[in-house]
Amino acid sequence: MSKVHVTTSVNGDEVEFLADPRETLLDCLRDHIGLTGSKEGCGTGDCGACSVTLDGTLVCSCLVLGVEADGKRVETIEGMADGAELHPLQRKFIEHAALQCGFCTPGILVAAKKLLETNPNPTEEEVRYWLAGNLCRCTGYDKIIRAVMDAAAELRQEAA
Amino acid sequence: MRYHTPTTFEDAAQLAAQAKGLTRFLAGGTDVLVQLRAGMVQPDDLIDLKKIAGVSEITRTDDGGWRIGVAVPGIALGAHEGLCADWPGVVEGMELVGSTQIQGRATLTGNLCNGSPAADSVPGLVAAGASVEITGPGGTRTLPVEDVPVSPGKTALKAGELISAILLPPRGENAGDAYLRFIPRTEMDIAVVGSAVSLRLDGDTVTEARVALGAVAPTVKLVPEAADAIIGTTLDEPALEALAKVASAACSPIDDKRGTVAFRTEVAGVLTKRAALIAKARAKGDTA
Numbered sequence: 353m354s355k356v357h358v359t360t361s362v363n364g365d366e367v368e369f370l371a372d373p374r375e376t377l378l379d380c381l382r383d384h385i386g387l388t389g390s391k392e393g394c395g396t397g398d399c400g401a402c403s404v405t406l407d408g409t410l411v412c413s414c415l416v417l418g419v420e421a422d423g424k425r426v427e428t429i430e431g432m433a434d435g436a437e438l439h440p441l442q443r444k445f446i447e448h449a450a451l452q453c454g455f456c457t458p459g460i461l462v463a464a465k466k467l468l469e470t471n472p473n474p475t476e477e478e479v480r481y482w483l484a485g486n487l488c489r490c491t492g493y494d495k496i497i498r499a500v501m502d503a504a505a506e507l508r509q510e511a512a
Numbered sequence: 513m514r515y516h517t518p519t520t521f522e523d524a525a526q527l528a529a530q531a532k533g534l535t536r537f538l539a540g541g542t543d544v545l546v547q548l549r550a551g552m553v554q555p556d557d558l559i560d561l562k563k564i565a566g567v568s569e570i571t572r573t574d575d576g577g578w579r580i581g582v583a584v585p586g587i588a589l590g591a592h593e594g595l596c597a598d599w600p601g602v603v604e605g606m607e608l609v610g611s612t613q614i615q616g617r618a619t620l621t622g623n624l625c626n627g628s629p630a631a632d633s634v635p636g637l638v639a640a641g642a643s644v645e646i647t648g649p650g651g652t653r654t655l656p657v658e659d660v661p662v663s664p665g666k667t668a669l670k671a672g673e674l675i676s677a678i679l680l681p682p683r684g685e686n687a688g689d690a691y692l693r694f695i696p697r698t699e700m701d702i703a704v705v706g707s708a709v710s711l712r713l714d715g716d717t718v719t720e721a722r723v724a725l726g727a728v729a730p731t732v733k734l735v736p737e738a739a740d741a742i743i744g745t746t747l748d749e750p751a752l753e754a755l756a757k758v759a760s761a762a763c764s765p766i767d768d769k770r771g772t773v774a775f776r777t778e779v780a781g782v783l784t785k786r787a788a789l790i791a792k793a794r795a796k797g798d799t800a
Contacts (some may be wrong), residue, residue, distance in 0.1 A: 356515060363625045373513055373514070373558065374513050374548065375517035376545065376549070393777055395549050396549065396550070397542055397545075397546065397610070397611075397613065400611065400613055403613055406616070407618075409585070409587065409616040410612055410613050410616050411613050411616040412614070412616050412617075413615045414549075415541055415542050415545045415546070415613075415614075415617060416543070416545075416617070417515075417540065417541065417545070417560075418539075419515055419560075420538075420541075421561070463612065463613070466612075467612075481699060482612050483611050483612075483699050484611050484612070484699040485610065485611020485613045485614065485700065485739075486611075505651065
C-alpha cells in the first residue's frame with residue numbers, strides 16, 4: 353500500500369504526514385499528528401464527536417479522508433483556546449456544567465463555535481437544530497444549549 | 513486501494529473504464545466513507561472528483577436554468593440566493609439530509625447515485641424536471657433524474673460512466689415547488705414518505721405540474737397521474753382529494769420498522785396535498 357504525502361494547515365500550523373489513502377482525517381489527526389482532542393464516537397458521521405472545520409466548513413473528520421486534506425485548512429478543538437485563555441464557549445461550558453463524561457464536548461465546542469461565527473444571535477431552536485448532529489448521552493442537552501446561548505450573549509457583549 | 517485525483521471528467525471515466533477491480537467515485541464521501549469503514553465496499557480504485565474544475569460551482573446556464581457541480585455540498589445550495597429563489601423545493605430536499613456536518617460534505621449527485629428510494633433530495637429534482645449530464649468513455653449523454661435509479665442501490669450508469677453535472681431547467685414565471693417528508697422525529701432521520709410537487713399557474717389555475725414520491729416504491733418515482741389530477745384545477749378541495757387519492761394509489765411501499773404499507777400509502781396522499789399547496793403559494797410569490 354503506497355502512502356500519500358499530505359501537506360495541510362492545522363490550527364494555523366503547517367503539518368506534513370504520510371497517509372494510507374484509506375485513513376480518515378480523524379485517524380490522521382489522532383495517530384499521525386498527535387491531536388487526540390477530536391474523538392471517534394461512531395465513525396459513520398452520526399455523532400459529531402470528530403467535528404472539525406475544513407476550509408471553514410463544519411464537517412465530521414471521520415467522513416473525510418486524510419489525503420483529501422492536502423492543501424486545505426483544518427481547525428480542531430486544540431486551536432480553540434488562545435494559549436491559557438479559554439474561548440468563551442469553553443468557559444461557559446464549565447460554568448454551566450455542560451459536560452459530564454466530556455467525550456462529545458470537543459465536537460460540540462467546534463460545532464458551536466462555527467454556529468456563532470455564522471449566526472452570532474441564534475434562537476434556542478436554531479442552536480438545537482445546528483447541534484442536532486452532535487450526540488451527548490450524559491447531559492440531556494439542556495445545559496449545553498444554555499451554555500451556547502450564554503456564550504453567544506457574551507460574545508455579543510450583552511448580559512444574558 | 514489506489515487514490516486518484518483526475519482533473520477532467522474524461523480522465524475520471526477512463527480511469528474507471530480501465531480499472532480491473534472495484535471502483536468508487538468520491539465527491540462528498542458521506543456514503544462512500546461509511547461503506548468503506550464498515551467493510552461493505554472495499555474499492556481497489558477510489559477516484560476523487562474534487563480536483564476537476566467547476567465541480568464545486570453553481571452556474572446559470574444559457575437557457576436560464578442551473579448547472580450544479582457534483583461536489584457542491586448541501587450548505588452551498590442553501591447559501592445560493594438565485595437557486596433558492598428559483599427552486600426552493602429542490603434546496604429544501606437536500607437540506608433535510610443529515611446534520612450540519614453532513615451538509616458540509618453531502619452532495620445532490622451523491623444522494624442520487626447512492627440509489628436509496630428514500631433519498632430526500634431526489635423527489636425535488638424529479639419534480640423539477642432536472643436531468644444529469646453523464647460522462648463516459650464514449651462521450652457525454654443526458655438522462656432525466658427519474659431514470660437514474662433503477663432499483664434500491666442501483667443506477668442506470670454503465671461501467672466507466674459518471675455524472676458530471678446536475679442540470680435544472682429554467683424556472684420561468686408563476687411557478688413554485690416544494691418537498692415534504694414524514695419522519696417520526698424532527699431531524700436526522702430517513703424519510704418514511706417524501707413528496708415533491710412543482711407546478712405553474714395561470715391566475716389560480718394549475719397549467720403544468722410534476723409530482724414525485726420517495727420511500728414508497730423501489731425507486732423515487734415520477735407520478736404523472738398525480739400531475740394530471742391537478743392540471744386545469746385551482747387546487748380546490750375536490751382537486752386536492754383527487755391528488756391525494758392518485759398519489760396513494762401510486763405507492764408500492766414495503767413494511768419496515770419506520771412505517772407500514774398502510775401508513776406510507778396514506779401519508780403519501782396527505783403530504784402530496786400539502787406540498788402542492790406550498791408550491792402554489794410559492795408560485796404566487798410566497799417566499800417562506
